[in-house]
Amino acid sequence: MLGAFVRAFRTPDLRRKLLFTIGIMVVFRIGSFLPTPGVSYPNVQQCVDSQENSTLLGIVNLFSGGALLQLSVFALGIMPYITASIIIQLLRVVIPRFEELHREGQSGTAKLTQYTRYLTIGLAILQSTTVITVARSGQLFQGCPVDVIPDTSWYVLLIMVLTMTAGTGLIMWLGELITERGVGNGMSLLIFTSITASFPGAMRSILGGVGGVGKFVVIMAIIVLVIALVVFVEQSQRRVPVQYAKRMVGRRMYGGSSTYIPIKINMAGVIPVIFASSLLAIPSLIAGFADPTADWVQWVSRYIASPSAPAHLALYVVLIIFFCYFYTAITFNPDEVADNMKKYGGFIPGIRAGRPTAEYLDYVISRITAPGSIYLALVALIPTIAFIVMGVTTQIPFGGSSILIIVGVGLETVKQIESQLQQRHYEGFLR
Known part of the structure; x- marks a missing residue:
């Protein structure tokens, strides 16, 4: 890099x-x-x-x-x-x-x-x-x-x-x-x-807080491990093979090539984490404008607003998994992909074009989204749980959404730089 x-x-x-x-x-x-x-x-x-x-x-x-x-x-x-x-x-x-x-x-x-x-x-x-x-x-x-x-x-x-x-x-x-x-x-x-x-202010707070250098080193090790996990999973994909039949258009023959549909394990990206965090923040926001002595306000503060509460963590995981399936269903339409493949003479080997192809793609997406949603929930919870166990009370910018955004943007930017470098390298070679 x-x-x-x-x-x-x-x-x-x-x-x-x-x-x-x-x-x-x-x-x-x-x-x-x-x-x-x-x-x-x-x-x-x-x-x-x-x-x-x-x-x-x-x-x-x-x-x-x-x-x-x-x-x-x-x-x-x-x-x-x-x-x-x-x-x-x-x-x-x-x-x-x-x-x-x-x-x-x-x-x-x-x-x-x-x-x-x-x-x-x-x-x-x-x-x-x-x-x-x-x-x-x-x-x-x-x-x-x-x-x-x-x-x-x-x-x-x-x-x-x-x-x-x-x-x-x-x-x-x-x-x-x-x-x-x-x-x-x-x-x-x-x-x-x-x-x-x-990052710098958060790291200074951890380094100067309880635990000192030892806690700082452990937290940095956790962050590096989570980033490595995110990079590994974000680069992983299921490649569905696609074969295009040969066809004549005028005097030219098109098709006859093989390609694939890349399906990422985490197709929803960081959106489910943002949605889940936003929904969990709504009860706390409403309770902030109510009477603090009310029973329901104290219940929300104890079980929903507290990041370390088991109910909060359980709701967080359920919402992330739900929004993973929901957002993936919106962004990837198997029927539209199957229709486009059929229009240009493409088919998946062993699967008939049209409706069977859409059903097969929907089956693959459902199977892949299950581990992808669990992975997203783990990434969102590992830093939070680790910091709670270690007693870190500082506002940490290393949550699941932060790490996913940093890794995703970093990988995409480096890929664009490398592609532009290759383009200029080939131009120089052709000259």
């Missing part, structure tokens, strides 16, 4: 793309520290330093690189865009028009992207209003003695909402710039930047 990066910086065009991508990442990190107008920056720093292990909005704070707790211009991070993209994908099942646009190719995809942008801005307005309301009520920084928003007049709050929404729009534009002019997927790289930005 390091050799690929060295060769990439020796290539002028690729070096320019890499430097452009790094520059956008720097701009993104600078925006994460710019305070929103109306926020008392010294008070925010005092409240952040007094926080212990988690907040109700921990997922959003992780994906914003800590910008949420800073109440900065980029406080919402990339989370509104992720939510909008997932909603648009889910609406393809409900709204036939969206499915038609998906099948139209590039023009339909451009329209869906435009809908995603509009929905992102709407969600940014909603989420920024929620964040400001939670900050004013004291739920964002529990136990903090100072007020992070001294002036609560309506025009100051309106400016804060507009600023955070504009920051989300700017992040969306920066991500698209990376995709268009840089290397890799822009949105994924910005998420990668946000998560990795919180």
